[in-house]
Amino acid sequence: MTGLVWHIVRARMSSLLGTFLALALGVALLAAMTLTLVSTVGGSGRAPRWYTAPDVVVAGAGKVSITSGSGEDRETSSTRTIRTRALPAGLADRLQAALGGEAAVVVDVAGYAAADGAPGDTVHPWSAAALHPYSWVAGGAPRAAGDVVLSAPTGHRPGDRVTVATAHGTRVFTVSGVLRTDAPGAFYATDPVAMELADGRVTAVALAVRPATTGAGTSTSTGGAAGDPARPRDAAALAAAARAVIHDARADDGSVRVLTGNSRRAGEPDPDGERRTVAIALLGTTTGLGGFVSVFVVAGTFAYAVAARRREFGLLRAAGATPRQVFRLVLGEALAVGLLASLSGVLLGTLLAPAFAEVLVRTGFAPSDFTAHFVFWAVTPAFGTGLLVALGGAWAAAWRAGRIRPVEALREAAVDRRAMTVGRTVIGLLAFGGSVPLIAVLMVSPSASAVALIIVAAMLLIVGFALFAPLIIPPLAWLLTAPLAASPGAVGLLARHGARGAVRRTAATAAPILVTLGIAGATLTGFGTLQAATDSAARDQITADALVVPAVGAGLPDAAVQALRAVPGVRAAVPVGDASVYVRDDEDLEPWAARYATGADLAGMLDIPVTAGRLADLTGTDTVAVPAGSRWKLGERAELWLADSTPARPRVVAVLDRRLDLDETFLLPAALRTGHEPALATVVYLRLTPEAARSAADRAGVAAAVATATGGVGKTVGTDEYLSAANAEQARANRQASVVVLGMALVYTAIAIANTLVMATRDRTREFATVRLAGATRRQVLAVVGTEAVVVTGVGAALAAAVTGITAWGAQYGLADLAPSVPIVIPWGPLGAIAATCLAIALLASVIPASLLLRRDPADLAAVQE
Structure with missing residues (x-):
């Protein structure tokens, strides 16, 4: 065999x-x-990449670990957080005092700093530049408090004056030098300035073993000094010494890590x-x-x-x-x-x-x-x-x-007498049945994350339609080819009967088109509908007269917010900062969105309905407003971890109503952010005086005053402009996500369309010979093949439209309660381009191999062995 x-x-x-x-x-x-x-x-x-030179890095906790189960079934899962926790106050001094004589010690901090034409948004002490290799592009090290070193590539050169947005407001620095390094791009300032801009928040302490001297002017690479057995001789001994200091400082509670080897990367700045x-x-x-x-x-x-x-x-x-x-x-x-x-x-x-x-x-x-x-x-x-x-x-x-x-x-005929089998029917019904609960979840418990179920539901619907294609294709092909019945000549008649009679061939060749257009249609329509619904909810929520957004960097510092409140025509300025928190979901940790704000200040700026409690109680550092989808009720303690892995157990003072723009979003008091993240506002909502809001000229005057008061790092926008920019950014992100998610899959299915049709056309050798011997010309046979390719594409597109329609309806129905309006957004341009590409591939993959076959004499073609 x-x-x-x-x-x-x-x-x-x-x-x-x-x-x-x-x-x-x-x-x-x-x-x-x-x-x-x-x-x-x-x-x-x-x-x-950053801590390449030191042997040991002492850093704050940078991950959250939870344990589930009991006994032998206990399991621990960990999630690395966006930021690392600051080292306890005084620990850096203890390490320097205890180990400074025996090891090189560098205290690293990371404060917020951003400027146009400069990469990165953190400032480090110049001493931290020695922690990784670098080379000079121009200039030299910072010597004065007003000097700064930038990382290449940058549009600035030594001697340039740059306005830098910091957490303390804007400051003007002079570029003393530009260096190139493989480490993440950053600013370098003098050590005292960097410490000031970081609010004294120590990111890490880097330790390097110093070569031990054996005599005057000599040293060894392995040993400690004679008669000094306690001296750290390698990274392991230095790490043990650091742990002893941490233990003496009573900081060995899991909030501090001692990192060696490749694990040093876990303590590095991670802007990506x-x-x-x-x-x-x-x-x-x-x-x-x-x-x-x-x-x-x-x-x-x-x-x-x-x-x-x-x-x-x-x-x-x-x-x-x-x-x-x-x-x-x-x-x-x-x-x-x-x-x-x-x-x-x-x-x-x-x-x-x-x-x-x-x-x-x-x-x-x-x-x-x-x-x-x-x-x-x-x-x-x-x-x-x-x-x-x-x-x-x-x-x-x-x-x-x-x-x-x-x-x-x-x-000899390609007509299928029994294309549907029992197994095909059962699996098809299971596929259709599996899509029902997914769409039901989207309709009953809708959320932005639940829209991802559209892809899974679309997959099951595609499988169902593909398996039931032998039942669906004959009536669908009859409908699509109805115009061919009235056309003169035999081409239309043959194409119509070929598509309807050879059900298995039509189903096989339409399947790649179905999966291509079905996945693309469901995904792109789902993203578009979600974006439109989110925009509708956001427009309905914002009631402020104007908004101030960062013109430079990632946010507006507190100093800029205070300056806004002094601008003539501004009655109130309410900062809101975006962040993340980590929430336990059974055995896993999930990142949820968060906003830092003072609850009482939000009145009149944002329309945030609550189902229990009051937003006015969102104050201090021990309160939280939870979304309706969370498991906590009013008065309970929520179990959260902040973005720097710090655990928080705030009391629930309000439960937010279900709104798409607040879906899976916690509201935290602004004071809780201190010490854990830079105090930056992602957006500041303004309430203007009646005089300032009266005319466009008055608003323009306020906008100019805002730019001056913030030192150019903030700009005033209206609600429409703000949301349009946000929508444009979201649309760009959606397009890029679509390229990533769909790109290679669509390329593969395009090749599959061509491959399947070439196979199907090649297997019709005897059929072509019979038609040619019956008197059909080569042009007529090619016309039949081309017409069938159009019909097959139409069949696949029609089934894909059904998949898209079902998933879009489910998304619209489910999101209707979370937004004032939920229009179904169908991206006709991209889908039309994909459909046209499928049609072109189908035509070429059918007509070209058929043309090559038909070059032979009909009698020779009939004698070709299968």
């Missing part, structure tokens, strides 16, 4: 090529996704932490989508390839082959093709992964230094999945092939 399998594989190499390509490309897609995901997740295990988290989430979705698309396409391709060989299997049965032998033959072919294709796919995916990682960097979802690299264990699932899909996709088809009767050898 093995020899027969390899003989058939060699003999049918050209016909198996389509199956091989579908599987190889599917495995390549999955391998590229998994490699990129593993590379992103594994970034924290790389060598440090949020982007890395987003990238991991997106890549998880992309990998799941890529796996679904590849399995869907490959399984359909295998099934069609086996079904197209019905006559061949009938001949084998007539020659005496048993059903078991035919079954084993088909599975043997699938195993041979699966092994070769999976191996080829893994190699191709390994080559594609770095290019995909570069796309992530260009679109801003990954840090600039991110790249995908080969990890053996990460590609083994892709290889195994390819092999399993090959065998699984061929299993059912092989079982049906074994049941083919010898009389099937006499059948």
Whole structure:
């Protein structure tokens, strides 16, 4: 049997090529996704970039750990937070006093600082520049309090005056030098200035072992001084000494970490932490989508390839082959093709992964230094999945092939008499049934995160429609080809009967179009509808007369807010700062959005309805207003962790009503932010005096005064301008997310469309010969093929429209209670372009191979062996 399998594989190499390509490309897609995901997740295990010189780094806690279960079933899960906790007051001095004589000690701080034309938004002491390699581009070190060193690339040069936004307001510095380093870009100021701008908040203490002297002018690289056995001789001894100091300071409660080796990276500034988290989430979705698309396409391709060989299997049965032998033959072919294709796919995916990682960097979802690299264990699932899909996709088809009767050898027509099977019906019903609870969840418990269920629901609907295609296609094709019935000539008639009669062929060729347009339509429409609903909710919420947003940097400092309150025409200025908190969700920690504000000040600025309690009670440092979706009630203690991993147990003073713009968002008192994050306002809401709000000229005067009062770091915008800018940014993020999530999957399905149609066209050799011998011209046959390609595209597009319509309706229905209006936003431009591309591919992949076949004489064509 093995020899027969390899003989058939060699003999049918050209016909198996389509199956091989579908599987190889599917495995390549999955391998590229998994490699990129593993590379992103594994970034924290790389060598440090900032703390490369020190042997030991003492840093504050930078992760949250929770333990679930009991006894032997206890499990601990950890999540790295956006920021690291500051070291306890006085600990840096203790470490310096205890170890300064035996080790090089550098106290590092990270204050907020931002300026136009300069990368980064943190300022470090100049002494911290020695913690990592650097080279000078121009200039030199800062010597005076007004000097600053910038990291390249920057548009500034030594001698330039730069206005820097800090947490204490704006300050003007003189650029003393520009350096280049592989560490994250930052400002460097003199040590006292950096400490002042960081409010004395020590980020880390870096320790390096000093070479021990053995005599005058000599030193050794390994040992301590003679007669000084307590002297730290290596990183391990230095770390032990640091832990002893921490223990004596009673700071060994988990809030301080002693880091060595590659773990030093965990204590570094991580300006790309949020982007890395987003990238991991997106890549998880992309990998799941890529796996679904590849399995869907490959399984359909295998099934069609086996079904197209019905006559061949009938001949084998007539020659005496048993059903078991035919079954084993088909599975043997699938195993041979699966092994070769999976191996080829893994190699191709390994080559594609770095290019995909570069796309992530260009679109801003990954840090600039991110790249995908080969990890053996990460590609083994892709290889195994390819092999399993090959065998699984061929299993059912092989079982049906074994049941083919010898009389099937006499059948020449491609008309399907029984395309629907019991198994196909059951699995199709399960797929449709599985989509119902997902859409129900979106309708009953809607949220911004729940919209992600659209993709999963769309996958199940696509599977359901694909499996029920033999029942749906005949009436749908009849409807779509109705205009052809009235057209003169035989072309329209043949195309109409071909699409309706060869149901399995039409279903197989329409399936890649269905998955391409279905996934794209559901995803893009879901994103667009969510964005429109969010905009509607935000417009309904903001009642302020004007808003002030940062013109430079990430926020407005308290000094700028105080200056705003003194601007003529401004009656009230209420700052609101965006942040994140971590909430326990059973056995995991989930990041939730948070806003820092004083509850009493929000009245008249934002319309925030509550179902219990009062926002006016949101004061001090021990209160919180929780969203309706949280599990806490009024008066209870919420269990939260702040962005720097500090635990907080504030009392619930208000429960927010369900609103899309406040979905999964906590309101925290502004005072709680002190010491944990820079006191920066993301937006400041203004209430103007009646005189200032009276005319556009008066508003322009207020805007000019605001720019002057804030030192140019703030600008006044209206509600429409603010939301339009936010929408534009969200639309850009959605487009980039769509490129990441859909990009490679759509490229793969486009290739799959061409591959399936080439296979289907090549298998119609005898049909073309029969039509030509009956008197049809070559042009007429090509017209029939082209018309059928248009019909197939129409069938796939119609089914995809049904998938998009069902998911969009579910999203609109569910979001209706969270926003004043929820229009369904269909991105006709991108979807039209994708549909046109599918049509063009279908036409080319059908007409070109048919044209090549029809070059031969009809009699020779009829004699071609299958």
